[in-house]
Each structure stands twice: as C-alpha cells, then as structure tokens.
Amino acid sequence: MIFIKKVGNQSYILSKPVNIASTASIVGPKEKNGPLHQFFDQCLEDEFWGEKSWEKAESKIIKETVNMAIAKSGIPSKDIDFCFAGDLLNQCIASSFGLRESNIPFLGMFGACSTFIESMLTGSVFIDGDFATNVICAASSHFCSAEKQFRFPLELGNQRPQTSQWTVTGSGCAILTKEGTGPYVTTLTPGKIVDMGIKDANNMGAAMAGAAEDTLLTHFQDTGRAPSYYDAIFTGDLGHVGKDILIDLAGSKGYNIKSNYNDCGVLIFDKENQDTHSGGSGCGCIASVFAGYIYQMLQQKKYRRVLMIATGALMNSTSSQQGESIPGIAHAISIEV
C-alpha cells in the first residue's frame, strides 16, 4: 500500500489545503489584563459568567465560542459535519456538556493542552479524506476548574513554585472547510509520546519540551524544511522555562529557532505584572492565542507561513501522586496563507 500523502516518518502533506473559514475566542478576566487582550473576541469580567460553578462556566465559554465561530463563518450549523472538541476536566465534560445542544456529530478529543491542534489535525484529515466538508475544532480550559481538579483549592494560602504555569481561562474555536480563501492548513505532523522522566507536576514546560523537540525536528526532517521556512513557529504552552529548554534542545541538534520562535503561554500573560510565573497553560491557551492573535496575523498577511506545535502533559493527579513521570506529546500543523 502506498501512502501518497505521507512524507518521511510521520508527516503528511494534504492533497488540497484545508481552509480555516473563521475563528473565535473568549477568555477570562486575567487574560483580559494580558498583552493580547485586543485580539480576543470577548473578555469576561469574572470567572463564573453568571453560572453556579466553574465547570458550568467553562461549558458556557466553549459553547459560546463555538456559536460565535459558526456565526462568523456564515455556514448554517446543519451543514457542519463534525465537531472535534476537548478540554481538561475529567471525561471532557466542559466540551460535551457545552456542546450537547449543538446537534452536530461530536468526537471528543483529549491531548491535554495539545487538544486544540489535535482537533485541527484530525479535522483536516477528515476534510482531506472527503469524510467532511465543514468541521468545528475547539478546546477550552478554566483556571479555577483546573486548579480544583489538579492542585489545591483556590482560597488555600500557599505559594506557587517559579516553574509552575497558570491555566488560561478561555476557549478557542476554528471552523475548517473544504473550500475557501485561506489561511490553509497544509502539513500535519502528529507527535509521538515522549517521556523525559520529569516527575515534577509544577514543571510541565520541562516535561513537555522533549516532545516538542521530537515533533519539531521530525517535522523538519520529514518535510526537508528549515526553521527559516516559517515566519513564525509557535508552541502551545511550554511557558518561559520550556521555551528556553526547547531553544536549547533544538539548538543542540543544529536547528536554530531563536529568531522566529515563541510560545503561546509566554505571549498570553505579562510575567512581570501578572504573577503568572512560567506563563500560561491549558487547552484554552494555544486555542485562544491561535483563534485570536495568530489567525488575525495570518489574515493580515503579517505571517504567511506558521508552524503551530501544541504540547500536552499526559498525566493526571493520581499518576503524579503515585510518583510516575510525566509523558509529553506535541502535535504540529503548518498553516500558510
């Protein structure tokens, strides 16, 4: 059997680039005070958004983000074939509860913080493989619900380590379509699980940097591209610590990405004034930064070729209490105008 779309070990060039028809993003109050606030479609005033629990609020955030993206695309929701969405809450309840009234075939995704790009990657495959014409890709996270599930109660008076990251409250959604005027998803590099042996759940950036390096280098080797092929390379939430590590790791293998590389977790918060330590994290981080900031940069042609690498730490609170190390994953897609 010949895989005509596969190049190298694990990259795929789509036979017909998949169009990103529209995006939408809704973020919370802390992100509103961050440097990217003007790029988001909506910033919330508080974490509850009129709901009784943080979980309900997160469901509402992803629901409204998806509705907004559908409205912007002008595609009637009955013409949407699939919805790929996920989040961090146990059994992905934010997306399944938020989208239960959408009446669109739903495939739940989980790749920890890489969920958004995993959804876009899968959605592109469905469109390129003629299984779908229009698909929704979305992901969300909520600072309070994530803290509650993974760490300590919010009111507990403790200190966070310098390497810890701040879960983004927010959601991003992209509508992918077969036809359109771009930007387009062109190349896919799904990632392998890479475990660097890091056990510290407060240092996710270090745990995921190895996976990001693996996917980044594989992408370059498979496609024969150099870092300079891209106007910008973005990882999703390695944070300040992980970003520095990835630059070092890639540099040690002969790929200099220093000049055109940044991380969504670094971009979304102002480290000095917002006390977010190593930066943002969570499914909503790369989702909202892509749907808000990066998509607008692509539309304005400030970036023409972008490589998005979303990283995820594949652990839960039980595994870290049992002393397991944290396996990381990173999925890459390239988007071109």
Add this chain to the structure above:
Amino acid sequence: MKPIQSKEEYQTYVETKSPNSPIIKDCFNAFWVGGCICAIGQIIFEICKIRGIDETNSYTIVSMLLIFLSAFLTGLNIFNKIGKFAGAGSLIPITGFANSIVSPAMEYKSEGYVMGVGAKMFTVAGPVLVYGISSSIIVGLIYIIFHTQSITLI
C-alpha cells in the same frame, strides 16, 4: 550545548534552567508575618488575663479567635493573598490549619453539602490530622512507659 543523551542528564539540565523561589525574601516575609500572627495571639492572651480569665481558658480563647479570623479572611478571599505573600509564616500557626479546612469547604460547595463540603473538607488538613494524632499517641505511649518505669524505680 551538547545534545542530551539520557533522562538523568536531562533532569540535571532542567534543574539548571528552572528558576528557584526567592528563598531569602520568602523567609523574611514568613518570619515577620508569622511573628505578627503570634504577637496578635499574645495580645489577645494578655487582654484575657487582664479581664481575669484563667490561663487555660485564655489559651482556648486565643485559638478560637485566631481560627475565626483566619476562616473569616479565607471567606473574604483575603487569606490566600496573605498566604501567597507570607508562605509558611501564615501556614504554620493555627491560622494555616483553619485556612486549609475552610478553603476546600468553599471550593467543593458546588458538589453539595454531603459529598462536597462534608467529604472534601479535610482533603488538605486530613494528613495533618492523621499524622498529628498518630504521633501524639506514640509520644503519649513513650511517656507512659518511661513515667511508670520511673515510678517503679523510685
């Protein structure tokens, strides 16, 4: 940088790249805030004494007031800010213990009063209670053994 070959090498490298907490600043803040909390306790104790309350009851009143204040400030979303600033300074006194019980109780209210507040209230303080009580039993046993022995020796 040379390419990293092993997980151990990566671990060592990550430690050099990970910023440490500002330990001198943290210790300093913990020292003076913790001292202030103890001073407040002492002031309450002295007031009780002036009012003619005996020593045992005064200690109880100090504990009750500090626990109340800490729980109250937790509810007002103030104690976590003090804790963020002072670290162990507000954690080690009885105020930290009160905070560690009230904060999960608030957090899990959305899961109801039985399986939420009731069951989750001790998720943070539970280990302290288990090992605090266990160690006090062991110390008590040691005391009894030595105490009775000294009696027989005399």
